[in-house]
Amino acid sequence: MPRFDRIMTTKLPTSLAFAASLLLLACTESHETASRVFTGGVLYTVNEQQPTAEAIAIRGNRIVYVGDSAGIQPYLGPETERIDLQGGTLTPGWIEGHGHFMGLGYNELNLDLSGTKSFQEIVAMVQEATERTPAGEWITGRGWHQSKWTESPGKEVAGFPLHQALSEVSPDHPVFLYHASGHAGFANARAMELAGLLPLGREQLSLSEELEGGEILRDENGNPTGVFNETAMSLIRRHIPANSPERDRQAFELALEACHRHGITGFHDAGIGAKTVELYRQMKNEGKMKIRMYAMLAGSNREFLDEWLEKGPEIDSLLTLRSIKLSCDGALGSRGAWLLEAYSDRPGHFGHETLPMDYVYEVSKKALEKGFQVCSHAIGDRANQEVLDRYQAALEEFPEKSNDHRFRIEHAQHLHPDDIPRFAALGVLPAMQAIHLSSDRPWAIDRLGPKRIKEGAYMWQALLQSGVPIINGTDVPVEPIHPLANFYASITRKTLDGSPEEGYEADQKMTREQALRSYTLDAAYGAFEETMKGSLEVGKVADFVVFDRNIMEIPERELLETKVRMTVLDGEVVYED
Known part of the structure; x- marks a missing residue:
């Protein structure tokens, strides 16, 4: 694979440099020169006003120009690093919308x-x-x-x-x-x-x-x-010894490297406790938080949660703690998802309510009052319905907080048809993992039967058309963090071996534009960060990824062969193939 061409402008003799600087000053007028420019590829900006571009310039950690190649000239200066994309495709940095960061690291340490x-x-x-x-x-x-x-x-x-x-x-x-x-x-x-x-x-x-x-x-x-x-x-x-601080740091570093390799610049960590909060703070203070971490506080520990509700959110560009994770049912694979009707392959079994719904209601009210977001794990249709009911009751009690709460349901995998429009009506965001369809759909029909699968499972397009954005992700380490496999599943609804030919319930496929947005701007919106990141626009942080192929145009099977060539975070190259 060809490497990027990095061209540092040649240092001129002093007299010539002075003349050149005067000429450059005259040409640039009010423009500040860029620290880096990227040209020679195609840019997908996820900006509806300017969907594609040819070049991008950054100064420090901010984007200062997005446009055609000719327009980049005023931003070039003696110290500007020029990177030739050599036909690569550049997009905003991808955001893991629901994963388990330390689980990713420990998955590389354990079996x-x-x-x-x-x-x-x-x-x-x-x-x-x-x-x-x-x-x-x-x-x-x-x-x-x-x-x-x-x-x-x-x-x-x-x-x-x-x-x-x-x-x-x-x-x-x-x-x-x-x-x-x-x-x-x-x-x-x-x-x-x-x-x-x-x-x-x-x-x-x-x-x-x-x-x-x-x-x-x-x-x-x-x-x-x-x-x-x-x-x-x-x-x-409770009998497994706790991990040592040294092992935690090792897992953190392995997870960080894996994210960079796959073009991940942001991560929504779905449920952490006090020990991990302190680890993340330590990594940030040491300058090692080389990812934008949006961490959800584990809501199962009431004492821990009450402390946070008392002191309020912590919001920072690299580490934000403003959301609460509640685990309300189990998983479909282990028949723990909480269903309205019994499992098709286990009569009389409805899954598990793993958290009292009264607690979900109480936490939702306190979160609205204190400025926190609630992110509830709900996979089965009953769990989703019960959580939506509790959210609605809390919002009715605090109507002044109902405009921009951005409460979420994590997974929203199986819904009763009547509950699909409720997400948009209540302003609740579904954080869904498209790769779960690719992995689970072949056997999920045994759990739910054809009617429930068709009417309520993995309802991406139905939710999008109702007017609510979808936050995409992999749920790593439940699935590998490979975002392009997830992108492939989003637009094909096939298993990774390409079956079935038309995809499962093909009317629910995402378009490529929807899938890219679900991994970038809509994921940023799910963390209240859409004004800072998620699209390539002047003033936003310089977080982006470069692929070796045009993911918006290549045949779908080639998506699984596409490689990340470069990952940029805060204007710095953190990974290069």
């Missing part, structure tokens, strides 16, 4: 199970990990998804395998492996022994029946299978 195709493959990976891990230490990982396995795991309970094969290869190591969704986990026998769940006793049996918002899956004899759904995961997680 990454996202590519596994069978339970047997997972067992083999754990066995290898035991050989390099001291006895007694925990082995953790994430990314498995039973609906994506191509081989049968053998005996199953509720569609999940039993722990015995895993436990046999790891007798001296407690193991806990998170589902790709993060809403379920798989434990081996040693982990369950440490949690007091083995050997089986009456106390442990009754515990699963009384657990609110989750379940321990059990076999016909009442023995735990190893699968812990939703809130039941806490029974195991």
